[in-house]
Every structure is written in structure tokens, then in C-alpha cells.
Amino acid sequence: MLESATAAHKAPAKLAKKSTSQTKYWKPYQTRWNLISLLTLVVAFLENLLVPAQELVNNVTYRWFLVAYFAYLAIVYIAGSVVHGKVRLYSGHFAQLNASIGLLLVVQDLLTEKYAVIQQPFFVSFAQILDQMKTDHALLLASTWSSLGLWLISFVIGTIIGIALGLFMGRYHQFNYWAFPYLKVIGIIPAAAWMPLTMVIFPTSYLAEIFLIAFSVWFPVAFMTIGGVQSISKDYFESAKTLGFSESQILRKVVIPGALPNIFIGIFTAMGLSFTMLVISEMIGAKVGLGWYINWAKGVGNYTQVYSAIVIMAILFSIIFSLLNKFQDYALRWREKTN
Amino acid sequence: MVQLAVENVDRILEDNNGQKINVLEDINLHVGSGEFISIIGPSGCGKTTLLRLISGLDTPEKGEVSVDGNLIDQPDVSRGYVFQHGSLFPWETIKENISSGLKATNGHDYDKKLVDHYIDLMGLKGFENAYPHQVSGGMAQRAALARSIVLNPELLLLDEPMGALDAFTRADVQDVIQRVWKQTKTTMILVTHDIDEAIYLGTRIVVMTPRPGKIKEIVTNPLDFPRKRTSDEFLEFRREIQDKLNF
Numbered sequence: 001m002l003e004s005a006t007a008a009h010k011a012p013a014k015l016a017k018k019s020t021s022q023t024k025y026w027k028p029y030q031t032r033w034n035l036i037s038l039l040t041l042v043v044a045f046l047e048n049l050l051v052p053a054q055e056l057v058n059n060v061t062y063r064w065f066l067v068a069y070f071a072y073l074a075i076v077y078i079a080g081s082v083v084h085g086k087v088r089l090y091s092g093h094f095a096q097l098n099a100s101i102g103l104l105l106v107v108q109d110l111l112t113e114k115y116a117v118i119q120q121p122f123f124v125s126f127a128q129i130l131d132q133m134k135t136d137h138a139l140l141l142a143s144t145w146s147s148l149g150l151w152l153i154s155f156v157i158g159t160i161i162g163i164a165l166g167l168f169m170g171r172y173h174q175f176n177y178w179a180f181p182y183l184k185v186i187g188i189i190p191a192a193a194w195m196p197l198t199m200v201i202f203p204t205s206y207l208a209e210i211f212l213i214a215f216s217v218w219f220p221v222a223f224m225t226i227g228g229v230q231s232i233s234k235d236y237f238e239s240a241k242t243l244g245f246s247e248s249q250i251l252r253k254v255v256i257p258g259a260l261p262n263i264f265i266g267i268f269t270a271m272g273l274s275f276t277m278l279v280i281s282e283m284i285g286a287k288v289g290l291g292w293y294i295n296w297a298k299g300v301g302n303y304t305q306v307y308s309a310i311v312i313m314a315i316l317f318s319i320i321f322s323l324l325n326k327f328q329d330y331a332l333r334w335r336e337k338t339n
Numbered sequence: 340m341v342q343l344a345v346e347n348v349d350r351i352l353e354d355n356n357g358q359k360i361n362v363l364e365d366i367n368l369h370v371g372s373g374e375f376i377s378i379i380g381p382s383g384c385g386k387t388t389l390l391r392l393i394s395g396l397d398t399p400e401k402g403e404v405s406v407d408g409n410l411i412d413q414p415d416v417s418r419g420y421v422f423q424h425g426s427l428f429p430w431e432t433i434k435e436n437i438s439s440g441l442k443a444t445n446g447h448d449y450d451k452k453l454v455d456h457y458i459d460l461m462g463l464k465g466f467e468n469a470y471p472h473q474v475s476g477g478m479a480q481r482a483a484l485a486r487s488i489v490l491n492p493e494l495l496l497l498d499e500p501m502g503a504l505d506a507f508t509r510a511d512v513q514d515v516i517q518r519v520w521k522q523t524k525t526t527m528i529l530v531t532h533d534i535d536e537a538i539y540l541g542t543r544i545v546v547m548t549p550r551p552g553k554i555k556e557i558v559t560n561p562l563d564f565p566r567k568r569t570s571d572e573f574l575e576f577r578r579e580i581q582d583k584l585n586f
Contacts, residue, residue, distance in 0.1 A: 235422055235424065235426035239422060239428075242415075244416035245439075253431075257428070258430070333470075334431070334471075
């Protein structure tokens with residue numbers, strides 16, 4: 001039938017040839033640093049073992065932690081020295097950081113548990129925190145699950161409401177005219193200000209907490225979504241029309257993907273606010289959750305427990321953050337990489 | 340046989356001071372089935388506005404634009420439009436872009452073979468799953484062309500689709516357009532400010548003048564196919580058009 005019109009013009013696509021792991025793990029691989037970082041962990045272990053403690057501390061969990069950390073690094077480093085490519089880049093890149101963490105572990109242990117330079121009980125050693133986490137693991141795990149569940153349902157509700165409102169306000173002038181002034185005035189109110197009211201208005205404190213967290217989420221998401229829709233080039237809408245798209249197809253295939261980069265900015269802003277609101281609302285109204293745990297520990301004066309909950313939050317929120325980041329990378333894979 | 344009729348069309352815009360500007364004034368143009376019309380003129384002569392009126396993306400203050408007697412007042416799949424910058428959807432792959440119009444009208448039962456055929460014809464094989472930012476400008480424009488032509492329009496409107504390309508890529512895309520025009524017999528209207536391009540592709544050349552935008556003259560292209568950009572006849576006709584553009 002028809003022959004290829006431009007067989008001679010199959011120019012290679014201008015895909016970036018430098019691999020992403022090369023730009024991500026840019027520190028050069030040096031065996032020296034790998035060894036130093038392992039050494040700092042050995043020092044941390046020996047120091048904890050040999051220097052006498054000022055008070056009674058169960059160091060078993062901490063030492064197991066050090067052993068596990070050491071084993072993990074040793075495996076990564078050995079793999080990196082044998083295999084080239086991503087594993088090697090990864091093992092080389094983080095060697096210096098791992099060395100500094102090892103050093104930090106030594107210093108904090110000496111300052112608190114060993115010589116009590118920093119006053120206890122407000123500052124405790126990492127070993128004490130780990131031991132506390134082990135003793136209290138059942139309650140901490142239940143609290144973590146409860147917090148995660150509450151956060152997830154509230155965040156999803158807030159995000160969906162925010163995106164839906166934002167899309168409609170960005171797309172339809174009439175809707176924007178009537179709704180945007182209210183959005184501006186109501187959305188700017190900090191969710192925490194509603195706390196006393198929600199505690200009496202909602203039948204259960206759980207519902208009140210969902211409302212408060214969702215409230216902290218919907219506004220940044222809606223606001224960024226509106227901007228995202230309005231920033232879409234009118235060329236895309238016009239092409240869609242000449243290609244026979246219906247209004248709902250324009251909404252699904254032009255408006256949503258076009259606004260998506262901004263929607264994600266809104267979601268990430270909202271995420272930080274939602275973590276804050278999660279902890280605050282749990283501290284006030286709840287009988288479960290990490291926020292409640294901290295408040296309860298404060299009541300009984302056990303600051304090691306407070307630290308345990310904080311460490312768990314750091315881990316939990318980091319995981320949520322990086323999962324969301326991965327999701328963003330996938331959803332926006334069509335975008336030109338800027339690095 | 341008259342297919343497209345533009346009759347006594349005025350397009351008036353107001354600037355920020357409320358001053359009226361005649362973007363187009365008294366435009367009359369009749370285009371028959373299978374023609375290739377090149378509209379040429381300096382920037383600001385309203386040639387893109389005229390193309391938008393024909394597509395239905397814009398409406399005139401006075402006069403009528405119609406196809407086979409049916410008044411045009413909104414865009415339609417029967418009139419394809421290739422934008423200056425292609426405006427492929429950056430969030431869709433080349434293949435998804437090309438099938439987007441078919442999917443919009445036929446749902447998921449669209450003719451996938453037709454899409455593959457045009458991917459092949461446009462030299463896009465191997466880049467079906469690339470995103471628009473990953474391919475060259477020429478490829479993106481060929482994909483944009485495929486996206487419109489795959490819908491089998493009666494009329495294909497080309498709004499300086501080669502304006503942003505370098506000279507080599509431009510010649511390549513011109514040949515692709517000519518080939519598609521000959522094989523599909525689709526009526527095409529091209530807006531350009533490149534005289535060579537207008538002559539190389541057009542069966543008739545519409546010469547426009549600016550402020551207010553008017554049609555100065557419509558010249559029938561005497562050159563036979565295949566055309567050679569360096570032949571004496573080509574250069575002579577080029578001089579003739581050049582003279583008409585110097586006002």
C-alpha cells in the first residue's frame with residue numbers, strides 16, 4: 001500500500017543517555033569510605049560494650065541494631081565491590097553518610113547514657129529508645145496502625161474533595177464565581193481552630209478527627225488544582241475540540257492530566273499539614289494512635305516513650321512520603337526530566 | 340464543485356482601549372474538493388484567524404463560512420487542524436496521541452490497524468511509546484499530522500505546521516504532507532509565511548495583505564507535479580509571488 005514516507009529520517013530520539021542512577025548516586029566510589037563507615041559501627045559497638053554506663057540500661061536491642069546495621073552495610077559493600085552498576089554506585093554514594101551516622105551513634109551514646117553530659121530524663125540514648133520500643137511494641141504497633149488508618153482515610157477524602165472542587169472551579173467560570181470566594185475564606189482557616197467545635201458537633205471523636213485532617217488537606221489541593229487547570233495551554237483544548245472530544249472526555253483526557261503536576265504540588269503541601277493535624281487531633285480527642293501515645297507518655301513523665309513514638313513517626317511519615325513520591329514519578333512519567 | 344465557501348467575512352476585535360481592529364475585511368474564498376490552498380502573507384495579516392474561522396474555533400462578526408452549504412459555527416472532526424506547535428498531548432505517547440481522536444468518537448473499538456498504518460507512513464515506527472518531549476520537532480509534527488489525518492477529515496487545516504522546524508526537517512515534513520494529500524485526496528489549506536513552501540505545496544496561492552487583513556490576489560499555481568524547488572519555472576513563479584507580496 002503506502003510506503004513509509006520518511007524511512008531515511010529515523011533520527012534517534014533525543015532520550016537522555018546518562019542513566020538516572022548515575023545522577024542520583026553521584027558521589028564517587030571509594031573503598032576507603034566504605035571501610036571507614038564499617039569501622040565507625042565497630043567503634044560504636046565496642047564503646048557501648050566497654051564504657052560503663054551511668055545508670056541501668058538494657059543495651060541488648062541497641063547492640064542487635066548495630067549488628068544488623070553492620071551486616072546490611074557489609075552485604076551492600078561486598079556486593080558493590082563485586083558487581084558494577086547501580087549497586088556499586090549506591091554503596092559508594094552513601095558510604096560517607098553512613099560513616100557520619102556511625103559517629104553520631106558513638107557521640108550520642110557517650111553524651112547521654114555513658115557520661116550523662118546532657119541532662120536526663122529529657123534526653124535519652126538511642127539504646128534506651130530502642131529498648132523502650134521493644135518493651136512497648138504491642139501498644140506502639142497498635143497505635144501506629146490506628147494512626148495510619150485514620151490518616152489514610154482522612155487524606156483520601158480530603159484529596160478527592162480538593163481535586164473535584166479544584167477541577168470544577170478551574171474549568172467552569174460560573175462555578176468558580178460562586179464557589180471561589182468561599183474557598184478562599186473558609187480554606188484559609190487553620191483546621192485546628194475548628195477543634196473545639198468539631199468535638200461537640202460530631203457524634204464520635206473519630207469522625208471529628210477525620211474531619212479535621214481532611215479539612216487540612218482539601219484547601220491546598222483544591223487551590224493548586226485550580227491553578228493547574230488554568231495553566232493548561234488553550235491549544236490542548238482546541239485540539240481536543242477539533243479531534244471530536246466531548247466535554248467529559250476533555251475533562252478526563254486534557255484537564256486532569258494537564259493539571260496533575262500542580263495537583264501533586266498541592267498533595268505534597270497537604271501531606272505535611274495532614275501529619276500535623278493527625279498528631280494534634282489524636283493528642284486532644286483520641287484514645288488510640290501515636291499522638292495519644294505521646295500525650296499519655298507525657299502524662300506519666302516517661303520521655304523515652306515520647307521519643308519512641310517520635311522515631312516511629314519519622315519512619316512512618318518517611319515511608320508515606322517516599323511512596324507518594326514514587327507514585328508521582330510514575331503518574332508524571334511523561335514529563336521532561338529537568339536534571 | 341464548491342466545497343468550502345467563505346463569503347464577505349469580517350472579523351473585528353477590540354483592543355484594550357476599546358479601539359476596533361479589522362483583523363479580516365471582506366474575505367471571499369471558495370475552495371473545491373481535492374484542492375491544496377496555500378495562504379501566504381506577512382505576520383498580522385489575519386491568515387491564522389481565517390484558518391480558525393474555517394475550523395469553527397472562531398466566529399466572524401459579518402459574513403458566512405460554510406461547507407457544502409452547512410454553516411460552520413463550531414469545530415468538528417470533519418475539519419482537521421494541525422497547530423503551529425503540533426500541540427500533541429504531552430501526557431500521551433505518540434501512539435496514544437494518534438489514536439486519541441479515533442478513541443473519542445469510536446470508543447475502544449477504533450481501527451487499530453489504521454493507527455499502525457499511519458505510524459508506518461509517517462516514519463514513526465519504533466517511537467510509538469515515546470512521549471512527545473522525547474522525539475524531534477519533525478517527528479512531533481508528523482505525529483500531529485497523523486493524529487488529524489487518521490480521522491479521515493474532508494478538510495485539513497494546517498496552521499504553519501513547519502514554522503518552528505529547521506530547513507531540512509521542514510522539507511521532509513512538506514514531502515510527507517504532499518504525499519498524504521495525493522494519496523488521500525483530502526482538501527488541504529495551509530497557512531505559511533514561507534513563499535517556497537506555499538508554491539511547493541499549493542495548487543492555488545492566496546496572497547494576503549495586513550491591516551486590515553484582506554485577500555490581495557488568488558493565483559493558480561502553473562507548476563506540474565513533481566515539483567522541483569530549484570527549477571527555472573519554480574523560481575520564476577516564486578518571483579511573481581514575491582512581487583505581489585511587496586506592497
